[in-house]
Amino acid sequence: xSASATRVDLExxxxxxxxxxxxxxxxxxxxxxxxxxxxxxxxILIADGASTDGTLxxxxxxxYQLDNVEAIRVPxxxxxxxxxxxxxxxxxxxxxxxxxxxxNSDHRRxxxxxxxxxxxPQAAPLTLLSPIDRMLDx
Numbered sequence: 001x002s003a004s005a006t007r008v009d010l011e012x013x014x015x016x017x018x019x020x021x022x023x024x025x026x027x028x029x030x031x032x033x034x035x036x037x038x039x040x041x042x043x044i045l046i047a048d049g050a051s052t053d054g055t056l057x058x059x060x061x062x063x064y065q066l067d068n069v070e071a072i073r074v075p076x077x078x079x080x081x082x083x084x085x086x087x088x089x090x091x092x093x094x095x096x097x098x099x100x101x102x103x104n105s106d107h108r109r110x111x112x113x114x115x116x117x118x119x120x121p122q123a124a125p126l127t128l129l130s131p132i133d134r135m136l137d138x
């Protein structure tokens with residue numbers, strides 16, 4: 001059964017375009033944090049926006065090497081296209097869109113941000129587009 005068949009508390013979507021070199025390190029760092037320290041169910045979804053440099057090949061390899069990682073190909077470079085496609089099919093209680101730069105950042109504050117969204121009463125899934133640090137500093 002694929003990870004997408006199960007609804008999770010948090011889905012982190014990483015839209016990428018021609019980021020073959022940086023992709024593996026960023027996804028592995030985020031995956032490591034989530035595996036060790038995250039108290040909710042989660043999935044990482046790499047949304048490749050028509051890359052031509054082998055990014056999708058790296059993303060697909062990561063799906064075989066790491067649990068709870070999936071990859072899709074979006075037929076356009078624009079990250080907004082990935083957002084449009086995924087917004088129509090919520091498979092998580094909370095969905096974050098995180099660029100690859102933020103996937104390489106410090107994630108210690110992520111549980112504090114997600115907890116009230118996952119544990120509180122919600123009528124519908126929630127999608128957050130802002131970087132985590134900016135949201136927590138408000």
